[in-house]
Amino acid sequence: AQTVTQSQPEMSVQEAETVTLSCTYDTSESDYYLFWYKQPPSRQMILVIRQEAYKQQNATENRFSVNFQKAAKSFSLKISDSQLGDAAMYFCAYNVYQLIWGAGTKLIIKP
């Protein structure tokens, strides 16, 4: 079965510092996509970053970057220069034919 595991239910970071959120997945597929979504208190899911499995280069979007380790089936999200507005639930998701979601990590930003 395809599964996505986020082992950190909650993380906290000081404003302006860097934090890394972990995600591992289990699959027998070789071609797939991975996503990080952010869910702020408003509850609306917002795409943060996307990675295609056949691309070795790690995706980057401004202060957000990923460390994609295909052999280890690991897909961590690094947030640099953390801001108060980054406080949210972060969900990792894996996709071949439909999205499989992790349980989420609550990120707290300390001012």
Add this chain to the structure above:
Amino acid sequence: NAGVTQTPKFQVLKTGQSMTLQCAQDMNHNSMYWYRQDPGMGLRLIYYSASEGTTDKGEVPNGYNVSRLNKREFSLRLESAAPSQTSVYFCASSEEGARGNTIYFGEGSWLTVV
């Protein structure tokens, strides 16, 4: 720029009552989805519609029905609500199938069944 709009945002139902959650998207997307989100869990797919006129079951379809009314609209119906269906429901859409494509979400509908 509305994106994905779902109604109602909040609803309280009594066990056994029925209701329909409405969803519309204005991005001309072919694919639409209904998810539910329970505390401590990620989203779980209830039903999806790959294109107008087609619907398919997701991970947790029991107790729900859907209708893809046209390209814009995708409704979710609870025929006889149960307390286990208390959840936050999200409608979403994507240009084509979910594979590789960004999925855009509505703001969620909080449903409580008492």
